[in-house]
Amino acid sequence: MKKKQAVAEDTEKMFASDASHEEEEGEAPVKAKRSRSEEAGGEEQVYRPVKLSRSDLYRPPTVEELNQLKEAESLFHCSLLKMQMEELLKEVALSDNRKRQIDSFIQTLTKLLQTVPDSPEVEVSDLSWLAVKVPFLLVPKTTKGKFHMAPPTSVDLIGSYPLGTCTKPRVVVDLAVTIPANVLHPKDVLNQRYPRKRALYLAGLAQYLASSSDIGTMRYSCLNGNRLRPTLLLTPPDISSFSVRIHACPSPGFFKPSRFHPQRNNVRTEWYTGLQTPQSESSEPPTPHYNSSVLGDLLPRAHQQFLSAVSTQCSAFADGVALLKVWLRQRGLDQGTGCFNGFLASMLFAYLLTTHKVSNTMTAYQLLRNSLNFLASTDITVNGISLSKDPDSTAPSLADFHNAFQVVFVDPSGHLNMCADMTACTYKQLQHEASVSMQFWDNPTVDGFHSLLMTSKPMIRTSDHVFQLCELVKLQSSCKKLNLLSELMDHSGNYVQTALPFLLSLLQQGLGQRILLLTHSLSPDPEWSVDSEAPKHKAQPPLSFGLLLRPELAISVLERGPPADSPKAAEFRRLWGSRSELRRFQDGAITEAVVWEGESICQKRLVPKQIITHLLQLHADIPPSSLRYVGAMVDDVIRTGSEVSSTGEEESLQVVQSYDDLSRKLWRLEGLPLSITAVQGAHPVLRYTQVFPPVPLKLDYSFFEREKTSRSLIPKEDKPCPAYITPITVICHMEGSGKWPHDRLAIRHIRTAFHICLGELLKKHHNYTCRPCPTHLDVWKDGLLFRIQVAYHREPQVLRESVNAEGLLVVRDNEEAQALEMATIHKPLLTSTLHGLQQEHPCFGAVCRLAKRWLGAQLFSDDITEDTADLLVASLFLQPAPFTPPGSPQVGFLRFLHLLSSFDWRNNPLVVNLNNQLTAADYIEIKNDFMASRESLPVMFIATPKDKKVSMWTKRAPSVQLLHRVVMVAAESLKVLEHQLMDASQIQDVRVVMRPPLDVYDVLIHLNPKQVPLLSQAVDLPALNFSRGAMTDGVSQSGGALPVVDYNPVSLYLMELRDAFGDFALFFCDPYGGTVIAVLWKPKAFISMPFKTSQVSARSVEVTGEEANTVPNVEAILEDFRIMGQGLVKSVEARTERWSF
Amino acid sequence: MAPARKKHGSSKPYIIPGGFTELSLQFSSDSAARHKLYVKEHRVRAEKSSRRPLDRTLFVLNIPPYCSKAVVRELFSQFGGVQSVELREHPGSFQDSEPKLSKFFKPAEKQGFKVGYIVFQNSSSVTAAKSHSHNSPLVVSTEQRPVKTGVQKWIQQYKESFIQPNKLQQIVDSFMAGYDKRKEEEAERQRKEGEQQQEDEEGWVKVTRGHKGTKARPHSEAANRRTLQKEMKKKKRKELMxxxxxxxxxxxxxxxxxxxxxxxxxxxxxxxxxxxxxxxxx
The missing domain is CATH 1.20.5 (Single alpha-helices involved in coiled-coils or other helix-helix interfaces)
Known part of the structure; x- marks a missing residue:
């Protein structure tokens, strides 16, 4: 909340400094021009077209220059990317200064470690000699063996730092400390004796180091979340920018590698369970995970040697690994249990190099590309890969590995599977990411660099639906239910990791074709202080799962199984339990089937939730209460309040059907002087993006006054404002003909005649109530109101033409013509194009509606208009890189907020490639035009195939200041929302992001809810509702009296306010049931000005000597707010304490 | 505002530099805040229109949006009989624009602050207005003649926006009849001009410098451009690259x-x- 306030203050400053030149950020394009002179001395941040002198441009070229230029020309796309990558590498590489610090710290640490004193020998279970805690969960408690401390035989640097692949942020330097041989016993591999001794050794080191002043903080952690392999994290006393991680390991070759074959058992059931159930060693279950974690300790030095040998051969190795690490980190794959970390990335490069899939001379750019290509095309969950050239006879085969592990990548020794902890799902996710990256890498219309390496992909913004397991303790019982004792033993009691692969495969089976990808969060490495006990397995953030839906299949309510008599039926029944039932289908087949609930689209969207809840409860004993499904939490705000909850898809469809019917009837009309050439919808509801689509209404006639002559209803003064009836605009193009006059006024009159004529025909043939006006024809049909506008295609041209004094016919563009073209040509076109997009992506409309609801609630809908918002959302679907097109409204909305807040509006045009009409050349052209005339273009520049140069939708608004504020509020909303969605402990109220901070505004005009017709659409449902003369039940009929149409006192009031006081203030209001109008003074208007006859509106004169200056007459203006809104305004709250004039 | 009021005597007019007299105006007798109107006799160097006689016209600045013509007429009638009232967005000379349109065909007017030109029947009324005391404000809405604002006004507007289709048709018809007539006259004039260009019986052609009907030059800007382009193309074709x-x-x-x-x-x-x-x- 504090943060929010800070933001508000910031904006306030921003809003206030309208006239001041203090803004140092160069993002204000309009301002940039003005402040150029001041800025010229300081640093320049603004892009300007290059100006080279003549002599520079035309001097004779040298040979090198010529070559360089030619190369850049032929590799343009690629070379820019290359340059960008080089810059990125500079950003993540460690500085020399940092390296010096690390080296000196390592030196002191090594010295310290070598002076660890010996201690007397004690039993392993005796912990009395330790002042710190042991970083190990001692379950079961009993352990045999003796232990004593002794100085390590050697201390070596391993991992990324010596290889040169260490990158910022989170610099970790790995240090391997060899446990002396006499502390261990060769038999210690059994029953966790070795891991426990190792933990004791670490604790011993920690105890000794704690007394030293050279060490800053000390914490325990464990390697990749593996509790058997604790590590000690150290930071130097005054620097916190890096940490050193101490691994304790046995001397190489201390244990025989053959003991760790994935088929062998090293943890005895008898010891683990504590029950006397004598079993022969051969019948003991294998413990592959335990084996590989012990084996992993034996090999780090060998791996280090191997990798450094490989990296010396390939000059770009380090850079390549660094790039891949950045790529992995942006996708959240580089940390936690079962991750694909930097070590694996290095090993992958080594594999590609040794198998000659890439050559030693390749650049980092090529290495990255090839590795992604390899990942995308190779499935190592089925065909594992191995680095070992000639494995010895005791080494297990790939098939052995595949039996024990889901993902197989064998190390150079041939004994260790380096991906032992990775789940198949994680690898599939990696593969998916790689293939998506490869797809957009070559697409010249995408900013490859940005999507590839710069955009972070948190799960909530990537996956269509997300759900969380909140109480991880429940997984203990699922282990029991799934009968996983031996696996639990293998994972040494880590029930989360034990149950996870089984849950994943269960879900995968249940969701089947509905999903493209199932991902899960990787539990982060725990970190805890040396003075506290190791945290329990459940003490970690909830496990999150992400679903990438297949939109066409995900919402089907029917799960059709095999025929009743087929052998597969039993399996189907086992999977679905009691939900499975026999059903007879229309094609005559009798099959097993499961039917889920869901009537409206918004309920059907949650079918995956039903499936998951059902399966987890049935098979894994996880109660629905500990499941948190984050799929449609945000959808609430656009929910309409009918008996079947719906998010507006059905209502939109109903309107569209009614429109289609009307359109057909218009086509069929006979007796018109000219024929109709086109009927086009030009209203958001006709492309499914109206926030609250109009609902057919039936009128309560007693509520209104009647106008007898025109048979229409009139609102009564003493009653609440009648329900708002949205006019749905329909453009009706008339055939061109010589009969049309060539004069603007005459055309206007002829159009009116057409409106009258159409109205009469519709009344006569279909009995619709019609009301012709000069500008349009209102048609009351099925409880909906259509507003037909007749258009003549040459009218804009006529408006542009004028005859000048010399009798020359001049064509000049003017606003009137543009407005007409916008209404009759561009809007219908946009509507039909976006209607097409909706057919392709079923949740497009819902995302638009959420986005527009948010814009409205945050009072921005006047500046970011409906069409602009729809285009912004369309860009998310047309150019989703690095994501896939949104598959649920929620994820689309989050990405919309992200787009708003992160797009660099200053330096880039947003290209919305509708219908895929733009080619790469067009993109370059758009970009160049944009660069050349940036200063004169709209702040928010959106280019479409029909509009490459002017950005007509954003020409009027937003202004720089407003865009700035939108960006800030969007960023803040995104943060709050993502936090809330991912964290169950936060207050669960998504409406928080829909409540605007009102403390920035100077005056608040509170409205009387009685006169706000759209009150029921407000973000927070109003306490009391008024009857507004409309009944939603019952069939509405055509004919009858014309209802009160398009009568909204709030918008009428706003219009009057803006007309009268537009020079003094900005007025903001939520069009969807907002009951407050926020007013922001324009600082410029409050500067005292000399008296001028053209500038005295609402001002009063102050005389000082001979001069007369004017200042706004604030008192009277506030009074006017009240007068002009009589009956509507409840109170005017002036926040004088904020005013600064 | 407040201190300025105190400085001056209670019943004297308050004249600011520039010659304008400040009048105050309040919406109703119980409203606290007042707008300031600035009035002066209308004086320009050359007034072409007879609609604003120089001696009888009062120029008023800063008329609030809720004052319609009728209200202004009513307000100023206390200084003498008002002949006409003209309200405009910006001060400027009088324009008689376009053929007369019915109110349904006029584009919507901006409802902002206006300037007014009030023509009195007698020139003495101008002086009366100018010397009106600053302390007795004009009151817009009184019990006798209430001015509707807010919801009442909008409902009224909504009511008035209705027009019978047949009346609308009549307006359209009469306009189109006028238009056709004008069109015909124009055609007739052109025909006559054309006739003049023809040879008369003796073989003479009357050559006029008239700007209409000249055929030698292309008639529109676009055509001009096209000819230029054609020329350029011709030139280019001849050039060797x-x-x-x-x-x-x-x-x-x-x-x-x-x-x-x-x-x-x-x-x-x-x-x-x-x-x-x-x-x-x-």
């Missing part, structure tokens, strides 16, 4: 210059991005 050695060299030189420019641009773009820290991934 990359024919002489110097031409070839020149093209190459231009190409290299182009590449250089592009390279510099790229360099600058990267430098700019670096300056904005656009390469920091997290």
């Amino acid at each position: 990359n024919f002489y050695t110097w031409q070839h060299r020149n093209t190459q030189k231009l190409h290299i210059a182009e590449l250089r420019k592009k390279f510099e641009e790229d360099k600058q773009r990267i430098a700019l991005l670096r300056a904005q820290r656009k390469f920091r991934p997290y």
